[in-house]
Amino acid sequence: MTAEEYIAEVPASKPAETSVPLHPLLAERWSPRALDPDAVVSDRQFTALFEAARWAPSWGNTQPARYIAARRGEATFERIHGTLSRGNKGWTSNASALAIGVARVVDEDGEPMPYGEYGLALATENLVLQAVAEGLYAHQMAGFDRDAARAEFGIPAEFEPIVAVAVGSLGTLDGMPERLQEKELRPRIRKPLSELVFTETWGEPLF
Helix, strand or coil: CCCCCCCCEHHHHCCCCCCCCCCHHHHCCCCCCCCCCCCCHHHHHHHHHHHHHHHHCCHCCCCCEEEEEEEECCHHHHHHHHHHHHHHHHHHHCCCEEEEEEEEEECCCCCCCCCCCHHHHHHHHHHHHHHHHCCCEEEEEECCCCHHHHHHHCCCCCCCCEEEEECECEECCCCCCHHHHHHHHHHCCCCCCHCCCCCCCCEEECC
């Protein structure tokens, strides 16, 4: 089915095809680019995203995750948007909120922070799943200028900007470039468990 045949509608759900049932928060999570330019994130929803991130596990409870965040219409939203790659700037203008995830990578003694980036990843996955629970969608992006983000927001040297996140409600394909429309319509694909989980020796599938 082509984008034209799809009558400009984006699938509200792309359930994961799994070998056993998963929790709906996991099965229904995906990363659309077609976001509704008129949708807003409420105060409660916005707070809930970062409360979820705050309660993520971390090595030694070091809590290395930090965020710079704003909702559409706020000056900080535009400043975050300005750090994104050209490929991400177009569709993210319709996001209800944008954030940059930052990891503490140096501790208070000037030593490398163990698992700092891993801690940010755990916190950000919590944020993403809370978005699903709120009926929202969160799209994580590597495509942003870390140096620009550091300079724009005065991020200290002991912290490293790692990921950008767009949050919003599902929109339509109207006005999207054809290459992005095609991405929206692609099924979600993952490697089989036989290539990912081993037993007895490397490469020996457990499942």
